[in-house]
């Protein structure tokens with residue numbers, strides 16, 4: 001068994017362990033302090049990894065509950081059905097829910113755990129690259145008809161068991177979706193040299209761009225592991241400082257404002273929507289078209305698909321419901337270079353309708369020209 005790394009989250013109390021390794025599900029864990037465990041498992045993931053998951057459940061006498069795959073489960077209907085089902089099963093405060101699946105499975109299960117009996121334990125068993133981000137930091141929730149993740153809670157898992165052998169069965173869309181959050185983590189760590197920014201030169205970003213320049217590179221899990229641990233470390237550095245998102249954690253939402261609106265409107269994989277949302281956020285941040293084009297050329301080489309685009313007004317309604325807004329104007333995380341700084345500076349900035357719309361039109365023009373549409 002190859003151990004990549006074990007993390008210990010450094011909060012003042014109630015820390016949790018993040019085990020990242022191949023076949024992590026086969027390791028021994030002490031679950032004896034729970035009265036009973038229920039595993040909420042993404043149906044699609046269960047079909048692909050039945051033997052492995054069944055062996056884990058048998059070893060710890062865990063009860064299986066299959067749930068709809070992916071984002072489809074994050075509805076009030078499924079939340080209500082699941083909580084009633086678990087109450088029917090006479091769930092206890094010292095029981096534990098185990099989420100086995102991608103980010104959506106973790107969000108849903110965590111929110112059920114946060115709500116049932118005012119909070120029971122839960123464990124994350126993420127099965128995607130995207131989950132290197134989603135399973136850490138305690139954000140849980142479901143969607144509303146008004147937008148993505150609008151109902152939720154902060155709820156720390158008791159443990160994250162990240163069995164990276166699950167990643168071998170990810171399809172192309174899932175690989176691209178997960179990789180988008182790695183790109184975001186690299187940008188967040190950016191050490192750009194001011195005079196070189198126009199060539200997108202950044203130690204980590206250029207390393208990433210060199211390591212991955214076609215879709216097949218994303219399938220190289222040895223390569224990917226390095227960047228998954230990089231992403232986890234970046235995320236931990238932020239959430240340990242600001243768990244409840246009153247300050248720096250907001251920057252983890254870079255690209256997510258328009259990203260969530262695109263994801264919600266077109267039912268796109270999360271990261272594919274976010275990668276385009278980041279390009280829009282760069283335009284809002286003041287970056288010139290040539291920088292965005294360079295990014296897009298790399299992204300197209302990797303296989304990121306173009307997004308369908310509706311009118312700006314359509315997205316504006318969703319942007320106005322974003323959780324980061326504190327007034328009637330829309331808040332975006334922007335990434336700017338400041339005079340005298342060697343690093344990019346992230347901050348939250350409010351924008352009026354006119355600026356957002358103009359930037360949107362610029363983004364659509366770049367998008368269309370890079371993807372070769374008339």
Ligand SMILES: O=C(O)C(=O)C[C@@H](O)[C@H](O)[C@H](O)COP(=O)(O)O
Nearest residue numbers: 133134137139148149249252253256
């Ligand atoms: O952990 C965070 O904080 C993030 O914003 C990370 C995001 O990449 C992630 O997609 C998160 O689930 C989005 O949360 P939301 O608060 O924008 O719903």
